[in-house]
Amino acid sequence: MTAPREPVDLAKAYRLLNHGPTVLVSAAADGRRNLMAAAWAMPLDFAPPKVAVVLDKATYTRRLIEASGEFVLQVPVRAQLDLVDALGNVSGTDEEALGGRDKFDAFGLATFAGSATGAPLLEGCAAWLECRLLPEPPIQQRYDLFLGEVIAAQADPRVFSAGRWHFDGHDDLRTLHHVAGGHFIVDGEAVDARPLAPRPR
Template sequence: MEDFIKPVDPKILWRTLNIGGTVLVSSAAEGKSDVMAAGWNSVVDFDKAMVIIDKTHYTRPLMEKGEYFALQLPLATIAPVVMNLGSVSKNDEPEKLEKSGAEFFAIPGFEALPLVKGCAAWLIFRRIPEPHNEQVYDMFIGQCVGAWSDTRVFANGHWHFETAGEDCRTLHYVSGGHFYKIGDPITVPGYDG
C-alpha cells in the first residue's frame, strides 16, 4: 500500500461519497472476485451507502453471496481503466481483471477484495441483507467498516482537490465514454464544512 494512503474514520464516509462520483465496486465470494464501475451510488446514512448492481452483471451473485464489498472513487488518471471495468463483463471475458489495465492491492483483513490503485478513497462495507431492495430495486446497502483515502486529495475529513492537481480529481460519468472531473471549490462564508 502506498505511503499516502491512510485510514479514515468510517463515520465520515458520507463526506467521501457526497461528491457524487462514479465508483468502482469490488466484490468477492466463493474464491471469485470482480470489479465493476457504477454510477448509481449514494450515502444512505452517516456510515452507510448503497449501490445499484443489475442482475445481469457478474458482480451481482458475488454481492449476494459475499459478506463485504468495496466502493472506490477513481481519479481522472485511470479513466480508461474505469471504462474497461465498466464495459467488459467477466461473464464474457473471464480474464477481465487481468486485461483491464488496473493495478490491484489488498487491505489486511479484506484480502479477497481486489482494490484498485489510482483512487481517491477506498471504502469497505459489510453488506446489510435487504432481500426486497436487492431483488426489486437491485439496491445493495452496506455499513462502512473500514475507509482509506489518498491524503493528497482527502485529509482531515475534507477534500482538497484545489491543491492536489488536475490528475487527482474524481470522475463523474455521463455516458458513451464521457466523464467530467470534479471542479473547483466554492466556500460560502459563515458555515463550517
C-alpha cells in the same frame, strides 16, 4: 511504487462519496473476483456509515456480493478515466473479451488487501470504502438496490485529509462523475457558502 493511503475516520467516511463521484465496485467470493463501474452510489447514513449502490442483475459483481456478503466502493480518478469506462463496458462473465482472465488480469490492474473484507482494492484510486452487505432481499430484487455498512475506509492523503477533498495541484487525482456513454465531468473548483439569513419581516 504505490500511492500513499491513510485510514479515514469512519465518522467522516460519508464525505468520500458525498460529492457524488462515480465509483468502482469490487467483490470476491469462492476464489473469484470482479470490479465494475457504477455511477449510482451514495451515502445512506453517517453513524454507522452506510451506503447504497445500484447493481444490475446481469452483473457478475452482484453475484459475488450476494455470495460473500461484502464489497468495496473505490473512488477512481481522472488518470483512470479510460479504465473506468472500459470496466463499465465489459462484463466479468465475458470470457471472450477477457481472454478467459478476470478483469484485473485482463487489464493488468494492481490491487491490495483491505483491512476488513476479502474484496480486492484497486491501486491508484483516491478512496476506498470497505462494506458489509446489509441484506434487504426485497429491494435487491425489485430495484437492484444494495445497501452496505462501511466498516473501514482509506483515502489518498494527497487529495483527502481532515475530512476534506483538496485537489489543487493534483489534477490527475480529481474524481470522475459519469454523465453517459463514456462522457464524464471532473471535479472543479471548491467553494464555501456564506451565511444567508431569511429576509426581515
